Amino acid sequence: MRFGAAIDVAELAAGIVLAGAVLALWRKDLRALTSVLSLQGAALATVAAVLAVRDGDVGLGVVAGVVLVAKGLVIPYLLARVVRADPGSRETSPLVNVPASLFTAAVLVVVSYLVAGRLTALFPDPLTRLAPLGLATVLVGFFVLVTRRKAISQIVGLLLVDNGVALVAFLLTAGVPLLVELGASLDVLLVVVVLQVLATTMQARFGHVDLDQLRELHD
Amino acid sequence: MSTAAYFIGLGAASAAALLGAVLPARRRLLAAAVLSAAACLAALVGAGDVLVSGHAFSVHTAQVLPLTGVDLSLDPLGALFVAATAVVGLAVSCYSVGYGVHATPSRIATATLPAFLATLLLVPAAASVATFMVAWELMALTSLLALLTDHRRRRETRDAAQWYAAMTHIGAAAILLGLVLLAAHAGGQSFAAIAAHRRQLSLPLTSVVFVLTLFGFASKAGAVPLHVWLPRAHPEAPSPVSALMSGAMVNLGVYGILRVGEDLLGGGEMWWWLVVAALGVVSAVFGALHAAASTDTKRLLAYSTVDNVGLVLIGVGAAGALAAGGQQALAGLVLLAALFHLVNHALFKGCLFLGAGALQHAAGTRDLDRLGGLARKMPATAIFFGAGALSISALPGLNGFASEWLLFEGLLQGFASRSAVTVAALLAGVATLAITGGLTATAFVKALGVGFLGQPRSEGAGAAREVGPSMLIGMGFLAGGCVVLGIVPGVVLPVIDRATTAGLVAGASRAIRPGLGLALASVHSEIDPGLLVGGLLVALVVAWGAVRLAPRSAELRSPRRAAAWGCGRDLQTARMEITATSFAEPLQRVFADVLRPDHDLEVTHTAESRYFPEAITFHQRVDDAVERVVYRPVMAAVAWWGHLARRVPNGSVHRYLAFGFATLVLVLVVLA
Numbered sequence: 001m002r003f004g005a006a007i008d009v010a011e012l013a014a015g016i017v018l019a020g021a022v023l024a025l026w027r028k029d030l031r032a033l034t035s036v037l038s039l040q041g042a043a044l045a046t047v048a049a050v051l052a053v054r055d056g057d058v059g060l061g062v063v064a065g066v067v068l069v070a071k072g073l074v075i076p077y078l079l080a081r082v083v084r085a086d087p088g089s090r091e092t093s094p095l096v097n098v099p100a101s102l103f104t105a106a107v108l109v110v111v112s113y114l115v116a117g118r119l120t121a122l123f124p125d126p127l128t129r130l131a132p133l134g135l136a137t138v139l140v141g142f143f144v145l146v147t148r149r150k151a152i153s154q155i156v157g158l159l160l161v162d163n164g165v166a167l168v169a170f171l172l173t174a175g176v177p178l179l180v181e182l183g184a185s186l187d188v189l190l191v192v193v194v195l196q197v198l199a200t201t202m203q204a205r206f207g208h209v210d211l212d213q214l215r216e217l218h219d
Numbered sequence: 220m221s222t223a224a225y226f227i228g229l230g231a232a233s234a235a236a237l238l239g240a241v242l243p244a245r246r247r248l249l250a251a252a253v254l255s256a257a258a259c260l261a262a263l264v265g266a267g268d269v270l271v272s273g274h275a276f277s278v279h280t281a282q283v284l285p286l287t288g289v290d291l292s293l294d295p296l297g298a299l300f301v302a303a304t305a306v307v308g309l310a311v312s313c314y315s316v317g318y319g320v321h322a323t324p325s326r327i328a329t330a331t332l333p334a335f336l337a338t339l340l341l342v343p344a345a346a347s348v349a350t351f352m353v354a355w356e357l358m359a360l361t362s363l364l365a366l367l368t369d370h371r372r373r374r375e376t377r378d379a380a381q382w383y384a385a386m387t388h389i390g391a392a393a394i395l396l397g398l399v400l401l402a403a404h405a406g407g408q409s410f411a412a413i414a415a416h417r418r419q420l421s422l423p424l425t426s427v428v429f430v431l432t433l434f435g436f437a438s439k440a441g442a443v444p445l446h447v448w449l450p451r452a453h454p455e456a457p458s459p460v461s462a463l464m465s466g467a468m469v470n471l472g473v474y475g476i477l478r479v480g481e482d483l484l485g486g487g488e489m490w491w492w493l494v495v496a497a498l499g500v501v502s503a504v505f506g507a508l509h510a511a512a513s514t515d516t517k518r519l520l521a522y523s524t525v526d527n528v529g530l531v532l533i534g535v536g537a538a539g540a541l542a543a544g545g546q547q548a549l550a551g552l553v554l555l556a557a558l559f560h561l562v563n564h565a566l567f568k569g570c571l572f573l574g575a576g577a578l579q580h581a582a583g584t585r586d587l588d589r590l591g592g593l594a595r596k597m598p599a600t601a602i603f604f605g606a607g608a609l610s611i612s613a614l615p616g617l618n619g620f621a622s623e624w625l626l627f628e629g630l631l632q633g634f635a636s637r638s639a640v641t642v643a644a645l646l647a648g649v650a651t652l653a654i655t656g657g658l659t660a661t662a663f664v665k666a667l668g669v670g671f672l673g674q675p676r677s678e679g680a681g682a683a684r685e686v687g688p689s690m691l692i693g694m695g696f697l698a699g700g701c702v703v704l705g706i707v708p709g710v711v712l713p714v715i716d717r718a719t720t721a722g723l724v725a726g727a728s729r730a731i732r733p734g735l736g737l738a739l740a741s742v743h744s745e746i747d748p749g750l751l752v753g754g755l756l757v758a759l760v761v762a763w764g765a766v767r768l769a770p771r772s773a774e775l776r777s778p779r780r781a782a783a784w785g786c787g788r789d790l791q792t793a794r795m796e797i798t799a800t801s802f803a804e805p806l807q808r809v810f811a812d813v814l815r816p817d818h819d820l821e822v823t824h825t826a827e828s829r830y831f832p833e834a835i836t837f838h839q840r841v842d843d844a845v846e847r848v849v850y851r852p853v854m855a856a857v858a859w860w861g862h863l864a865r866r867v868p869n870g871s872v873h874r875y876l877a878f879g880f881a882t883l884v885l886v887l888v889v890l891a
Contacts, residue, residue: 111888111891145876
């Protein structure tokens with residue numbers, strides 16, 4: 001079958017998306033996180049490209065290009081700028097330590113396979129079977145949001161959620177319209193810009209970007 | 220004609236609210252008052268036309284409310300309540316001019332009074348669940364705003380507003396639940412559709428609906444144990460507002476019970492109405508007792524409202540029970556008596572609240588212990604307040620007597636009923652009427668005697684002067700109504716009877732024979748208060764003449780000079796006179812188990828000797844036992860729960876995110 005290899009590539013790329021999410025839990029170095037995001041964006045674009053080739057859908061091809069530019073290049077670049085402003089910044093003390101986080105990630109992957117089983121059963125297809133990977137990415141990204149303290153980690157968590165959503169959308173729907181993906185990508189870009197400004201201001205104002213310290217603003 | 224007049228009334232009241240909000244300070248009071256008086260007149264004409272002709276009108280417009288539209292319809296039952304509101308509103312509008320002259324009320328205060336009036340006129344005309352709930356909530360909202368007028372100066376006002384808001388909100392939620400349940404099962408939300416489908420409804424469903432709505436309406440009517448907002452809100456509201464609240468808004472609670480129980484659900488089970496009557500008995504006795512023990516004029520009046528609503532509910536409950544037992548004619552009579560009493564209560568309680576406002580205005584206090592001697596300083600107010608007080612004490616020749624006589628007569632007729640439970644309920648009702656009659660008389664002898672007679676007990680009372688003409692006209696109008704309805708009750712009874720027929724669906728008959736007095740159709744029993752009063756007057760004149768003309772002994776005619784030993788009467792000071800607290804003391808002692816007065820006696824001694832007290836202070840509070848026993852524990856539990864819940868959101872962004880995350884995972888796991 002001529003298309004078999006392409007499907008293998010897509011499976012690999014989807015795996016990389018999830019692996020990127022788990023890596024984000026693992027690495028404490030914030031600079032490494034930006035490279036992880038870059039990698040993930042490229043993998044996402046690959047999945048879209050494979051789908052575009054399989055379906056012969058030009059629009060989806062353009063979407064793949066947009067994803068590659070936005071999620072693979074622009075957003076990681078913006079993040080890297082924030083990280084450079086605070087060199088040597090590390091996620092020193094996450095609310096849940098790394099081994100426990102990795103274990104939780106494993107549980108979340110199992111949960112998403114259980115949940116997505118009913119979705120994939122609707123249309124059994126080699127690519128649809130990959131949907132649980134996207135769902136797991138969403139959950140892991142959310143977990144990053146919950147347990148990591150630095151503002152930059154929060155942005156990363158948000159982007160992981162977004163990438164996971166995008167992956168699920170690619171795999172489960174019959175092609176994401178260009179307009180929708182364009183809108184979503186621009187939204188995320190805007191969020192990143194806003195958060196970048198916020199993080200920079202926090203850095204300048206309070207001398208740190210630790211969200212937990214914001215608790216005093218309560219009441 | 221009735222439609223146009225009614226809508227002109229609504230429009231004028233809304234315009235009054237608008238003008239009150241936008242006009243400059245000097246003009247707005249008068250403009251709002253004139254427009255709302257015109258609104259009341261128009262609404263009175265509209266409602267009167269419906270009552271006299273017996274023809275209801277209904278209007279539907281899809282424009283105002285999305286999805287459901289607005290249904291308005293005025294049948295004789297609703298028209299009676301509109302008319303009562305309009306009469307009180309007319310007096311209040313007039314009174315508000317003088318009331319606001321010295322300290323011009325704010326824009327919001329000027330605007331909320333007509334707005335409140337408009338909603339009061341609107342509620343009885345609402346003819347669908349959506350319209351009714353919107354009107355009902357508008358009424359709650361505007362009355363709350365009106366109540367809050369003095370919130371800047373008085374902490375008690377804010378307290379009272381919180382109580383009122385909470386009670387009215389709980390009540391509205393219960394009503395909404397009940398009516399929505401009803402509409403869902405009756406296949407339509409307009410009252411006409413519900414009434415047409417009531418035969419298809421199951422009994423458990425209608426019972427649940429009735430109990431839910433009864434809870435809500437009873438909280439608005441101020442029936443014990445849902446009355447707690449009343450003795451707080453009525454004293455704290457400005458007097459025009461308390462007159463409207465007590466004279467008109469409270470009635471609408473009774474209206475709701477009748478509308479849902481009799482009109483929409485068609486009478487239902489006997490036990491429904493026995494519950495209503497039981498509420499009435501408890502409210503009447505409890506309210507009358509507290510009224511007799513209160514020393515604050517407006518608090519006294521508020522508790523007396525609880526008492527009178529109780530009497531009306533006894534009548535409504537007895538009528539419902541009799542109708543459910545098949546005695547339609549008697550049920551009609553009892554309901555007629557109850558509605559007549561409700562109208563009378565609107566008149567005399569409106570008059571009394573306006574009078575209490577005049578006292579507060581003139582003497583600067585509501586505390587009876589600090590008033591006194593006002594009859595000489597404010598003769599007109601004293602006469603009007605006296606007329607109201609005599610009416611509420613049910614003295615012949617005044618309207619309170621007419622309706623209570625009718626209620627007594629109706630309840631006593633029912634003793635021939637076959638149902639033992641009904642007879643027991645009627646017996647309880649008669650006993651309640653008897654005991655509350657005595658207690659009410661005590662309360663108002665106290666209010667009149669201590670407030671208006673004797674010597675002034677404070678500088679404020681000493682410096683009091685008669686209030687302005689507009690306030691007197693407002694009070695006089697209602698007092699005149701009390702006298703007219705007292706002497707010739709026969710003129711309004713046929714009109715109220717029409718509302719009774721509309722309220723009691725199952726074929727009520729004409730309960731009274733036409734005439735100026737009170738003449739029952741079913742049994743031979745009649746009384747003509749006009750003749751009674753005429754006879755009494757003649758007797759008085761004869762007695763007076765006899766005393767004047769009788770030959771006197773020489774000893775009596777010789778001059779008498781005051782003795783050297785004046786028995787203390789030579790120097791009579793205000794401190795020697797009986798106060799409201801001391802007047803109520805014996806009664807308080809008898810009913811100590813219910814009233815539970817808190818005494819606080821504090822004696823400070825002189826430094827030299829413990830045998831010589833320097834000062835003795837005595838405090839007494841009569842708190843509401845229901846509030847203490849029922850509400851305080853509930854409030855404490857809610858506060859504790861609230862404290863507990865405050866620990867959950869601690870300001871940590873991560874904790875909030877974790878809630879979302881946990882919920883997401885949980886939902887996914889449940890779905891899988």
